[in-house]
Amino acid sequence: MHYDPDVFLEQFSIVKRFVYHLFYYRTLHASYKRHEIQSEFWVHTIDAHLSQAAISWCMVFGSHGCNPTHWKKLSQLNSQEIEKSFRAGLVTHTSLDMRAWEKYWKEMNEFRNEYVAHRHISFQKPVPDFEVALKIAHYYDDWIRSLIAKGHSQEEEQFIPPATFDEPPLRESERFLREEASLMIDQFLKHTKKHQNDESPYSFP
Secondary structure, eight states, rough: OOOOOHHHHHHHHHHHHHHHHHHHHHHHEEEHHHTOOHHHHHHHHHHHHHHHHHHHHHHHHHHSSSSSTTTGGGGTTTHOOOOOOOHHHHHHHHOOOHHHHHHHHHHHHHHHIIIIIOOTTTTOOOOOOOHHHHHHHHHHHHHHHHHHHHHHHHTTTSOGEEEEEEEHHHHHHHHHHHHHHHHHHHHHHHHHHHHHHOOOOOOOO
């Protein structure tokens, strides 16, 4: 299968960015509620991570016409084969049939287009379930690695060489974030709470 390594490398970095922003949003939001903080800074920071998660996800999985990094743009010569392969695995790995996928896709794009990137005054729809978006990102990670493996095994002319793709699986990156960032985030929020309680100068150890 002929596909464009440059498009893929940009795609993957965006999907990884989505995973990171979603993790930061969830971890910050949980810590903010747990410590019962009132802070405009943290409210805007938390909201910004969710907004960036939505924007990043839609760059790869949203409207393909205006996004050069969309998953369908991975191959010009084999676009139909790429689309068939992605959609078939999507149903298997996410438990979404095509009707559910289309419904969710619409919800995410409306959230991005009507609330995050632009603002419809009357927008009142709930925030989409980002757990579904995360499952789709994980599936993309598995799917693209299978394409890489297939390209190597068949010694195809256009494949992603190991030297340009040595990223760990996204699930592994998430585990690293939980280990490295969760405690740090909680400490930041604890210091904010302490500052609000004793009105002492804001400082970090």
